Amino acid sequence: MINILIADDHTMFVDGMESILKTEVDLFVAGRSYDGPSVIDFLKENKVNLVLLDVNLPGMNGIEVCKEITASYPDVKVLAISMFNEESFVSEILNNGAKGYLLKNTGREELLKAIRTVAAGESYFSKDVTETIMKGLMNQRKASAKSNAFFPKLSRREKEVLKLIAQEFTTQEIADSLFISLKTVESHRSSLLSKLNARNSVGLVRIAIENDLLQ
């Protein structure tokens, strides 16, 4: 008998999940949680073998909940469930002790198989999720190049000018607001174009937004 705790803030989903599990003789729904903290509370009082854990949980993030579970209750298996096949979610929660990761578009049979596999101590991932992980590993180099790692360092003034450009101010307006010459602003803009390898201000702003350089 596998004692299961379902943790998801979508009641409708929990109801449905319970209906599925109820038909199986070897599975028992020991409890239901609609937020992070109540999962921890429940584990204190009850004997649970496996937690069906939604990654996007309110109150306390699913990843934190998972971390807490594997730290305090190493025997309790965690099967993560999410709407999203996003590499960041998958790798995050796997690094925090989850034994499997399912998407919510997984079918009934695969769900049951995943539960039994994880409860037996093995790992289980949706096919799509496996692909995502592989892709993530393959693009590791590319990802690190894209992120802040090799990102050109911008000076204080350049950042100021960049922010004002992104707010649709003209060069003259930027000059006035910073109390410097129009030529100076153009000089900063030119440096930005060169550093960020952009062809024009549109490129500057696109790159700035993509790299969260504004505000």
Added chain:
Amino acid sequence: MINILIADDHTMFVDGMESILKTEVDLFVAGRSYDGPSVIDFLKENKVNLVLLDVNLPGMNGIEVCKEITASYPDVKVLAISMFNEESFVSEILNNGAKGYLLKNTGREELLKAIRTVAAGESYFSKDVTETIMKGLMNQRKASAKSNAFFPKLSRREKEVLKLIAQEFTTQEIADSLFISLKTVESHRSSLLSKLNARNSVGLVRIAIENDLLQ
């Protein structure tokens, strides 16, 4: 007897929903669809009283599906279901013929009540959804300026030009790639500036990125 079609791309969710409805003697799950077009196909061949329709459906948007249903099958009631309590979604799909709107964190009892209410020809909304609608009506002016609901509609050509602007192409390059005059491209840019209320191309691209208009 209420014949129901469940339309949601999350298999797990559909399975669960079916498990719930199966226990009710007056409800019958006539079919399941995992994308927009198959909903329309199913209605052609089968007698259905009510469609449980996910707003965020792949292939064909839930809103378009709803429009199609109410146009071709006015007797079929649509009960919209969504993860998100967003004013734009709610008002959009209600304007396209849906008789009710539920969130996925709705409980089993409320789900059954909603189905029976809508099937009887009345409307049903989650409490949270009702609040959202009210809030939306009160902030109508603010909403029209901010949310996607009343977002200016861009023409095919305008979107093409916008995407190319965001890719840092000059007007001449855009003209060459679209086989139109430089002046025509500038005209489209001008329309975009007016519609999106931007001062320059930087603003266009910022707004485009914020509203996910690219790609």
Added chain:
DNA sequence: TTATTTTTGGGGGTTTACCCGAAGTTTTAT
């Protein structure tokens, strides 16, 4: 201390973006 980067700015020129107007076509609404 010395070297490097940053910030500041000028002169002069080319290219691009933006504004005003306008005509023919297509789409939408009544």
Added chain:
DNA sequence: ATAAAACTTCGGGTAAACCCCCAAAAATAA
């Protein structure tokens, strides 16, 4: 079906952006 609205297509003119050259004071790093 017919009027209204929107879309696509351009020309002429001006303001702004972008580019090249350069260089000195100030701050920062070695």
